[in-house]
Amino acid sequence: MIFSSDNTAATPPEILDALTRAASGPALPYGADEHSDSVRRRLADLFERDVDVLFVSTGTAANALGLATLTPPWGSVLCHRDSHVNNDECGAPEFYTAGAKLVPLGGADAKIDPDELRTAVRYKKGDVHSVEPSVVSVTQATETGAVYTVDELRELGAITKDAGLRLHMDGARFAGAVASLGATPAALTWRAGVDLLSFGATKNGTMTADAIVVFDRALTPELSFRAKRAGQLTAKTRFQSAQVDAYLTDGLWLRNAAHANAMAARLQDGLKAVPGVELLGAADANILFVRLPQPVIDGLLADGFVFYHDRWGPGVVRLVTSFATTEEEVDALLAGAGRHAV
Ligand SMILES: Cc1ncc(COP(=O)(O)O)c(C=O)c1O
Secondary structure (H helix, E strand, O other), rough: EOOHHHOOOOHHHHHHHHHHOOOOOOOOOOOOOOHHHHHHHHHHHHHHOEEEEOOOOOOOOHHHHHHHOOOOOOOOEEEHHHHHHHHHHOHHHHOOOOEEEEEEEEEHHHHHHHHHHHHHHHOOOOOOOOOOOOEEEEOOOOOOOOOOOOHHHHHHHHHHHOOOOEEEEEEEOHHHHHHHHHOOOOOOOOOHHOOOEOOHHHOOOOOOOEEEOOOOOOHHHHHHHHHHHHOOOOOOOOOHHHHHHHHHHHHHHHHHHHHHHHHHHHHHHHHHOOOOOOEEOOOOOEEEEEEEEHHEEEEEEEEOOOOOOOOOOOOOEEEOOOOOOHHHHHHOOOHHHHHHHH
16 A cells, blocks of 8 residues: 555566576676676667666666766756756765756656757856756656657757757656657657666666666766766676566566556546545656645545655645556555545
């Protein structure tokens, strides 16, 4: 009955089995193992081009190291004001970039507004008194559960590239976006100009492994040094790569994401029928923001449901589903909301 985050889910048997298999016998360290090779091949297949892959233990590490590779210390990172990199990474992007400035932009549903971006990418460019606009960071799916369409990404990508900046994607919930849109991973990334993707997996199945997918492979040497220096190059990489390998096998990553999205849609549909409930913003993936009457919040908490409710203003609640959320859990929450609303 936990709807606070998708990172509360455990890990599917496919991942556990892969770990068990990877735990027998020796394997080469630091990314030279067979699962790392397999992941590179699978991702090249998926993204329809050669890519480089680095495994990291957190999404924050993926974002901070990626951004550090895409901007000089005197640069700026243009991001949405509600983005994880701006709000929830304890200054890791600023720290790993050695002081680059995060410039928060607006836009509905935590998507960067193209007009604001158009101005920001040229703001004080070349002026030594200011930071140099260097990289744009988009989150797909966004922190509020919306998904950029391919056209929206292309537009932001064109603005970014026309101004000579780099494009980073925080894909902590990339699978959810792919499952929601049915678009190809290639169309959602490098074909729209993305240079480097934080390929999140822990919210959607893996236990302790996320990855950085590098489309502009000229970035890889610097990124590799940075990852090692940050303590993110794991000797026994096989235990990360085996997880991601299993995650990408037989469509597990997309099946999990489609299930999480379906549970959020079920929640959304059901909540529409509850008196006094207001849906806030688009919920294209597995995150739903709603305004609930206070008695409903209090009642659900007393029933034992877990969710964030006191971070965004009166009555605003965030509900997150995962690959492990069941229809029964969703229906129990809906029944409780209905009961407490009357
Ligand atoms: C949009 C987004 N990016 C990145 C992350 C990565 O976070 P962590 O460093 O906890 O893995 C999260 C996790 O909540 C997230 O929601």
